[in-house]
Amino acid sequence: MIRIVLVDDQALFRAGVRMLVSSQPDMDVVGEAGDGREALEVIGRTCPDVVLMDIRMPVMDGLTATAELLKLPQAPHIVMLTTFDLDEAAARAIQQGASGFLLKDAEPEFLLAAIRTVVSGASVIAASATRELFAHFTTETTPVPAEFSDLTDREREIFELAARGLSNSEIAAREYLSEATVKTHISRILAKLALRDRVQLVVFAFEHGLV
Known part of the structure; x- marks a missing residue:
């Protein structure tokens, strides 16, 4: 319940x-x-x-x-x-x-x-709604944390697409991956950056000038 x-x-x-x-x-x-x-x-x-x-x-x-x-x-x-x-x-x-x-x-x-x-x-x-919200209100950025360098090249690509508001299915189509694989990558990205969910991923990207 x-x-x-x-x-x-x-x-x-x-x-x-x-x-x-x-x-x-x-x-x-x-x-x-x-x-x-x-x-x-x-x-x-x-x-x-x-x-x-x-x-x-x-x-x-x-x-x-x-x-x-x-x-x-x-x-x-x-x-x-x-x-x-x-x-x-x-x-x-x-x-x-x-x-x-x-x-x-x-x-x-x-x-x-x-x-x-x-x-x-x-x-x-939707991450796209969060993106619009932070694009509108975020005016200052902070240095990128060292943890970001732990992402692989593929994870950085998926991070950028997710931060731009693309869904797992849209990322999968663009990167020629299965949705399950994209979901796994997203989970690893969140874990490495100590983020709770995709909303926090978008916030992280805007706060650190990564989009």
């Missing part, structure tokens, strides 16, 4: 999401909060797998609450909720370690799929 906490200052929005999530046999809403400070208390008490976190709230905003949660040894997967396609706060949350972001007007099926996706360890937004 996937345990979920809803954090949003709009009770009506929370009620709608709760009804949707509760209709699923593999999901359970174990708590709700109307601001970031309340969220920290509720999450500490309920230990959810996934937190749906609004960005703009009174008392403590979602960005601040996310930063606090990600300090925990067993931090939940955090999905930011926003009304803006290109949201600088969402970009900052992803840099901190959030699993991605969703628009509040996303289709119900997409929201449910996103919850299941983050629990599996993947990101909840």
Whole structure:
């Protein structure tokens, strides 16, 4: 059972999401909060797998609450909720370690799929969307870490394609590889660079001027 906490200052929005999530046999809403400070208390008490976190709230905003949660040894997967396609706060949350972001007007099926996706360890937004987000907001780069030199030539090629937003199937077609092989390469790249998922790969590429 996937345990979920809803954090949003709009009770009506929370009620709608709760009804949707509760209709699923593999999901359970174990708590709700109307601001970031309340969220920290509720999450500490309920230990959810996934937190749906609004960005703009009174008392403590979602960005601040996310930063606090990600300090925990067993931090939940955090999905930011926003009304803006290109949201600088969402970009900052992803840099901190959030699993991605969703628009509040996303289709119900997409929201449910996103919850299941983050629990599996993947990101909840397309890498191309992340690329657009960071291309828009990243203005400064930092030196490339030494770990990047550990990548093989083939891994660097696949890293660049993934950072540009190509899916595994698109990379496979371009590089004349099987999707399984591409997936293996991506897993090795993430491990060598100590990155959690493809979203973090895109963030890494933009932060270090690699795309």
